[in-house]
Amino acid sequence: ETGVTQSPTHLIKTRGQQVTLRCSSQSGHNTVSWYQQALGQGPQFIFQYYREEENGRGNFPPRFSGLQFPNYSSELNVNALELDDSALYLCASSLGALNTGELFFGEGSRLTVL
Amino acid sequence: GENVEQHPSTLSVQEGDSAVIKCTYSDSASNYFPWYKQELGKRPQLIIDIRSNVGEKKDQRIAVTLNKTAKHFSLHITETQPEDSAVYFCAASKVTGGYQKVTFGIGTKLQVIP
Numbered sequence: 098e099t100g101v102t103q104s105p106t107h108l109i110k111t112r113g114q115q116v117t118l119r120c121s122s123q124s125g126h127n128t129v130s131w132y133q134q135a136l137g138q139g140p141q142f143i144f145q146y147y148r149e150e151e152n153g154r155g156n157f158p159p160r161f162s163g164l165q166f167p168n169y170s171s172e173l174n175v176n177a178l179e180l181d182d183s184a185l186y187l188c189a190s191s192l193g194a195l196n197t198g199e200l201f202f203g204e205g206s207r208l209t210v211l
Numbered sequence: 212g213e214n215v216e217q218h219p220s221t222l223s224v225q226e227g228d229s230a231v232i233k234c235t236y237s238d239s240a241s242n243y244f245p246w247y248k249q250e251l252g253k254r255p256q257l258i259i260d261i262r263s264n265v266g267e268k269k270d271q272r273i274a275v276t277l278n279k280t281a282k283h284f285s286l287h288i289t290e291t292q293p294e295d296s297a298v299y300f301c302a303a304s305k306v307t308g309g310y311q312k313v314t315f316g317i318g319t320k321l322q323v324i325p
Contacts, residue, residue, distance in 0.1 A: 101254075130311075139217075139300050139315030140255065153310025187254070197243035197262075197304045197311050202254040 099124045101190050103203035110178050111211050118173045118206045120188030126201065128194045129171040131163060134185040134205070146171055147194035175208075183210045213238040215303050217316025224291050225324050232319045234301035235283040241303035241314075244277060244284050249318075250297045258299075259286070291323045 102121045110116050122129050128147045132140035142155035146165035160176040169190070175182055185207050189200035214237040224230050236244075242263040247255035261268045261275045261284065268275050272291075277284040288295055301316040 128311075130313075137318070139215075139302075139317050141315070142313060145310045147310065153308060153312065191311065194310050195306055197306055199245065199257045199260065200247075200255075200313065202247075202256070204254050 101188060101201050101203035103186075103188050103206050105206055106204065107207045107209075109209045109211060112178055112180060114178050114210075115174065115176045116178060116208060118175075118186050118188075118208075120171045120173070120190075120203055122169045122171070122188075122190035123201045126190035126192050127169050128191045129165055129169065130189050130191070130200065131171070131173045132187040132189065133157075134187055136184070140187055143173070145194065152194055178210045180210050183208060213241060213303055213305075213312065213314040215301060215314045215316045217301050217319060219319060220317065221320045221322070223322045223324060226291060226293060228291055230286075230288045230291050230295070230321055230323075232286045232299055232301065232321075233283060234285070234303075234316050235281075236303040236314075237282065238303065238305065238314075239279075239282065240307070241305045243304040244275070245302050245304065245313075246275060246286050247300045247302065247315075248297045249300065255300060288321075291321075293323050293325050296321055296323045 130145040131143040134140045145153040164172045185205040188203045245260035249255040274287045304313045
């Protein structure tokens, strides 16, 4: 069974740039959610994808967008980067959007915005 | 929206002692309460969870209690070991609008002193 993998692990961008982060979900999981974890904070929900559609969103502006592909992998795109976007971005997969249950996290992508 | 408060933010215990972390939530519709452990530089991993129809659950040295009336839940670790040192996050979860909404606490950094 393959776990959740994310890439890249670390990246540095400057303000105003755009970034794409990638996630492969755990084998058999059809639901992917993205979280932002600022230093010393808990993960904050960005959005969830199920069947290639965004079906839930947290309090993040539209410059945070995503995609899910037929193989359930996912991308997080952030446009017009701001300094406050510096954080660890975690992808989590789960089985089914309509259930409460365990989230299986990847190791994260650490984004630094200068 | 849901608000999860967690305390203490840091906790130091001697090896072999017990550790208790407490969380409160605001949304009475939340019905699933997981606890995640995040070691330094690693992904959050589920260590125990409890659903709203259960008051207590135990797994070896770890136990979780839930008081639905008071809207609080706690993690208890007995006979702590150095490898228990990590950041622990509580969370409250529900299905709403077709997706699982998970709200995390701020985290508790547990240090077990040998």
